[in-house]
Amino acid sequence: MNKPRTKSEVKRNQILDAATVQFTQHGYAATSMDLIAKLAGVSKQTVYSHFGNKDELFITAISYKCELLGVGELLPENLGPVEPTLTLFAQGFFTMITSADSMAVHRTCAAESLAHPHLSRLFFEAGPLFVIDKLANCLTEYHRRGELDIEDCRQAAIQFLAIIKGEQWTRLEFNIEESLSEQEINHYLQSSVRLFVRGYQSLS
Amino acid sequence: MNKPRTKSEVKRNQILDAATVQFTQHGYAATSMDLIAKLAGVSKQTVYSHFGNKDELFITAISYKCELLGVGELLPENLGPVEPTLTLFAQGFFTMITSADSMAVHRTCAAESLAHPHLSRLFFEAGPLFVIDKLANCLTEYHRRGELDIEDCRQAAIQFLAIIKGEQWTRLEFNIEESLSEQEINHYLQSSVRLFVRGYQSLS
DNA sequence: GTCTATATAGCGATAGAC
DNA sequence: GTCTATCGCTATATAGAC
Secondary structure: OOOOOOHHHHHHHHHHHHHHHHHHHHOOOOOOHHHHHHHHOOOHHHHHHHHOOHHHHHHHHHHHHHHHHOOOOOOOOOOOOHHHHHHHHHHHHHHHHOOHHHHHHHHHHHHOOOOOHHHHHHHHHHHHHHHHHHHHHHHHHHHHHOOEOOOOHHHHHHHHHHHHHHHHHHHHHOOOOOOOOHHHHHHHHHHHHHHHHHHOEOOO | OOOOOOHHHHHHHHHHHHHHHHHHHHOOOOOOHHHHHHHHOOOHHHHHHHHOOHHHHHHHHHHHHHHHHOOOOOOOOOOOOHHHHHHHHHHHHHHHHOOHHHHHHHHHHHHOOOOOHHHHHHHHHHHHHHHHHHHHHHHHHHHHHOOEOOOOHHHHHHHHHHHHHHHHHHHHHOOOOOOOOHHHHHHHHHHHHHHHHHHOEOOO
């Protein structure tokens, strides 16, 4: 956002870009400070002057990537009819979480969750928790309107998001070659929205 | 299963045990061949004579651990009424996938899925895919009896398993300290079974 | 087969010149 | 601030004695 003015800031950004790519692509352990310096076109010492040590650079890079993913703009301001709105949201959410970038960040954070609990927590709050709250508010509104009969909206949001992730996401997580076709995925998403709406429909 | 007869086989088992614990507990990169040798009470060279290199030992150890987890015995032979049966299955499934051992293997396989696709595929088939098929058969039976109205039973199985995993599993994956209470979890599982049954109930 | 000792290489981090 | 050169350490893997 802030345009770099000094030469220092330019190099800092180069380092951060290179680090972000390497950390998310190959994980923490497999990424060396030497390689980051080389890819950023600076010396290793310059990397250390800017970020102190590997951990600090790692945390900065992942936080930076989380911002870029932009989880916030998935639900519309004014909610339309339940089923079409949820279907649209489901498609957007699914596309987002199965994107290569999102998968890469998730994988890296999960892998380092034991060594860097601070980092995985940061990701968990900016990602899953954030979306849960957003959707829970949306479901509360539908409940208020009497279109859905939900006792615990936060719980229902968790259930909805979990269904949408489904199997395809796990396939990607494990890097399984054969993935589902776009048609199969759309069929799955539609079926899932229907299951959810039927499960929580108002009977009155 | 096979009782080791020679001294060689005893040492091989010691190595495999130590390797399994270390790899699942601390991951691939953080586990050194030196430590495995030390914990197994043998020399490093002995480790190499038995398993060639680190990768081969890794794959052998994880495969071994997958067998031990025993995913097969979650559904009863004779299916009772839908809701109680699914509730019991949900509890068993949830307990299994959130166990420390299961989490550890999952984490390790996912983390190494890029470097060892053969391994992650092995886990994916022995774990998630296996359970999906089992549950799909069960749902097919309920559909045949007319107790559930399911168009695609495999898809429905995926949906059910995804809901059950829910948020708590993700918390564990990211090593988030605050986890849900047993009461909250049971409430979630019951609510999820109800959602599923209502969403797929026969209307006739 | 099994051990001790070692070769070889890559890592994170630092020292000192400019 | 930035560079080159290097330290100190640990890793995988191997050589050679028993």
